[in-house]
Amino acid sequence: MSNIKPLFDRVVLKRMEEEKLSAGGIVIPDSATEKPIKGEVVAVGAGKVLDNGNVRAPVVKVGDKVLFGKYSGTEVKLDGTEYLVVKEDDIFAVLG
Numbered sequence: 001m002s003n004i005k006p007l008f009d010r011v012v013l014k015r016m017e018e019e020k021l022s023a024g025g026i027v028i029p030d031s032a033t034e035k036p037i038k039g040e041v042v043a044v045g046a047g048k049v050l051d052n053g054n055v056r057a058p059v060v061k062v063g064d065k066v067l068f069g070k071y072s073g074t075e076v077k078l079d080g081t082e083y084l085v086v087k088e089d090d091i092f093a094v095l096g
Helices: none
Strands: 010-015 038-044 065-068 074-078 081-087 091-095
Touching: none
Parallel strands: none
Antiparallel strands: 010 038, 010 081, 038 065, 065 091, 074 081
């Protein structure tokens, strides 16, 4: 990945591929699958600037697997790879 450093409370994610096989063993074509809502954190900004001027450090870190909103963020393509830039508030959970 090229050197990308998101600003403030932004996080750069790489979407994780969804299963292409249903629980019953049926192959799901690409046209019928939804965009995944799971991703891996690739880069993290410095944190959110609060009303009092302090900076709240981000909760997520590079390498975390996370769940995010279905329609969250902005898709960008860098060096032939698609990434999603979201606000940290759009991340719902860190997967353990």
